[in-house]
Amino acid sequence: MPRRNRFGILFAAVWMIFLGGPLIEGWNLRDELRGWAGILATLTFSALYLYTFARVQQRRLTLSGEPTVRRAVLTLAGLTALAAVIIVSVGPTGLATAPYLAVTAVTMLPTVAGGILTLAIAASVEIVSVSAGWGNYSGLSLGVCAAAFATWGVMSLIRRNIAMVHEREEQELRAVMEERARMARDLHDILGHSLTVITVKAELANRLLDVDVERARSELDDLERLSRDALADVRSAVDGFRTISLPVEIARAREALRAAGIEDHSPNSTEMVPRHLRELFAWTVREGVTNVVRHSAATQCTITIDEKSVEIVDDGISGENTTIGNGLTGLRERAAAAGARLTINSAAHQGFSLQVHEQENT
Known part of the structure; x- marks a missing residue:
């Protein structure tokens, strides 16, 4: 795993401290089945969240684009199911999973879909807390929205950076292709003309050998000059300084x-x-x-x-x-x-x- 990716996962793991509440509550209820269910569900939730974070970050580092909708839906469904088990098992402390659900939604889904799901999660926190008689959890609902908004800002910056990298790569590729086309065109024009003249002069010199040796020698001298000129022209074309x-x-x-x-x-x-x-x-x-x-x-x-x-x-x-x-x-x-x-x-x-x-x- 690349070092930058390892540091990113460690950064995400630090924030898992807020899931300590469900773990502690599950440990307090360890004499009951629901306590162990809460502990196991919390650990599984944490592992799936960190795995998802690592996958998204890896795609960002390799410029692989956005996760597929199918993967996002399956991941969010798994995290939601585990969050429900945690809440049922350990009670109101299980609502601490809500911000993680919102962050995952904003990270993996398009902006509009992620925003809608974030509002739904915040509303669900209010509905569940009021229905169960757990008191006022408006602060947590606000935290869900704040965490999602902060994550959206970071993801927007990442997406813009990725788009800029892709655009720069396309520009570099176009520049390479244009340079190849220029070299191919110049070399064709230079060598086509020079080799044609050299061929014609070689044929003429060969015919003159038995007729006019002095003129044949003159044509051979021209052949040497032409070949040197052609070599110099090719070098100039390769260097990009070809002018005629x-x-x-x-x-x-x-x-x-x-x-x-x-x-x-x-x-x-x-x-x-x-x-x-x-x-x-x-x-x-x-x-x-x-x-x-x-x-x-x-x-x-x-x-x-x-x-x-x-x-x-x-x-x-x-x-x-x-x-x-x-x-x-x-x-x-x-x-x-x-x-x-x-x-x-x-x-x-x-x-x-x-x-x-x-x-x-x-």
């Missing part, structure tokens, strides 16, 4: 298209693009050109950029290029986060168009 440059991506796009034997038409300047769209447009160029090189079998590719949009158009076969994979899904998410929209247009044997444009504020 639009002019750099256009230069890389030209290089990738040239290596794939695709004629490129791309802008010489990107100064007109506002700062908040530059990174999004850079990712768009990277993803769009990667798809052109990988899927389109195109002979020409045109990159058009203005202050509100970027478009990549090729004259290849659009069939496989229209598939919405992880790259386009990630790009769509980036566009939505930046207040832009991704549009894909394609027709068989008429090329493929990928456009990201800023949406107008309404």
